[in-house]
Amino acid sequence: MDHLTILYRGPLSSCDYDCPYCPFAKRRDTPERLRADRAALERFTSWVAARDHGVSVLFTPWGEGLVRSWYRRALTELSHLTHIGRVAIQTNLSHRVAWTSDADPSRLALWATYHPGQVPYERFLGRCRDLAERGVRYSVGIVGQPEHLDAARRLRADLPSGTYLWVNAAEGRTYTDAEAASWTELDPLFPVSRHPHASRGLPCRTGDTVVSVDGDGTVRRCHFVPAVLGNLYDGTFRDGLAPRPCPLDTCDCHIGYVHLEPLGLYATFAGGVLERIPALLTSG
Secondary structure: OOEEEEEEEOOOOOOOOOOOOOOOOOOOOOHHHHHHHHHHHHHHHHHHHOOOOEEEEEEOOOOOOOOOHHHHHHHHHHHOOOOEEEEEEEEOOOOOOHHHHHOOOOOEEEEEEOOOOOOOHHHHHHHHHHHHHHOOEEEEEEEOOHHHHHHHHHHHHHOOOOOOEEEEOOOOOOOOHHHHHHHHHHOOOHHHHHOOEEOEOOEEOEOOOEEEEEOOOEEEEEOOEEEEEEEOOOOHHHHHOOOEEEOOOEEOOHHHHOOEHHHOHHHHOOOOOOOOOOHHHOOO
């Protein structure tokens, strides 16, 4: 293979926020689970470091990874490897970002989500500005709840003009055209998120050049399809890699449908697929 993109999700499921729309709010991991998560991540990082082909990684923890030193270390170490295309993580930015100074900004990227009511606005905005000053690639997003609209407008006004602000349609919510128009004013790509995408039978890169990996090294085509392709560490997953259509009726999560080929989102996000930065805002 020439290049493999991996969505990694280990045992970590604890988070320091209590967002009402998240099942992992204020969840605490036991010391044993944290040790298991750290060991799993270090094993994964070692595997990636030893590859002789291109690899890109998006960490998609159920909880908040950057409050844990092993995630910051993994991102930093992987960013310095020449065969790494991009290493990124989804985060709420609750942790300070000074650690990014030790990483290679040409490969590191953050996918940050603002959760109104969970963090003082100025603190979150300050961390975004800090990332910009450090030259770290990042996007910022918000869930399209009606009560978040004013906060999103404020954030759009205060963020650097070159920072992409994405809006995720709230799960299970139907938007009127007027509501959708308000969100589209902030995120021109909101229409892509507004409705779940009919996906059954459509060609998708997952299971071929993109895979999902858990803490045990179990490889699946994506986070949303339970069928196992093999294991990362014994190499059995390789025989399972092949172009294949999506087996699900719909796909409603960006980390899934961005890989659906008919949507053409690899062109939209060229150079920034993992960190969700559109090509018009991508540099370096």
